[in-house]
Amino acid sequence: MSKKTTTSAACPCGGPSYATCCGPYLEGAAIPATAEQLMRSRYTAYTLGNEAYLLATWHSSTRPTEPIIVAGEKLQWLGLEVKSALRLRQRKAESDDALRQDTVEFVARCKLNGRAQRLHEVSNFVREEGEGGLRWYYVDGSFPE
Incomplete structure (x- = not known):
């Protein structure tokens, strides 16, 4: 489901404003x-139906070849809760340049065809050279429940 987000609107990921949170990432x-x-910007891309951003931020080793966003699917994203970002606690001991892997645990809520759903995932990310220098990529995730 695609919806428009104005620059003053709250960010779908829970940030105060799309323009100062995920907007700059999705707009390049x-x-x-x-x-x-x-991870937050990818959630926002899902809420906005921005498949191009999702593909661009998905690591090439695991990037799907089939469509991610299904046209006509009655999907409404309702909210995001970040449970933990593993490396935030460990980062003090490392330089940002040395940080090449990270995990983020989150719960995303949605309605699919009117039914409430909950996605609890621990996502794996890698940081490597990409367009514009070092950048993070989503690799895969596991579902702890």
């Missing part, structure tokens, strides 16, 4: 500096 004006920022 900035690159997420952390795995959590990338």
Whole structure:
């Protein structure tokens, strides 16, 4: 389901405003500096139906070849809760340049065909050279429940 987001609207990921949160990433004006920022921006891309951003931020080793967004699917994203970003606690001991892998645990809520759903995932990310320098990519995830 695609919807328009204005610059003053709250960000779908829970940030105060789309323009100062995920908007710059989805519009190509900035690159997420952390795995959590990338995960939040990917959630926002799902809520907006931005498949191009999802594919561009998916690691080439696991990127799907079939469509991610299903046209006509009655899907409404309702909210995101970040449970933990593993490396945030460990980062003090490492330089940002040394940080090449990270995990983010989250719960995303949605309605699919009117039925409430909950996606609890621990996402794996890698940071490597890409367009514009070092950038984070989503690799895969596991479902702890």
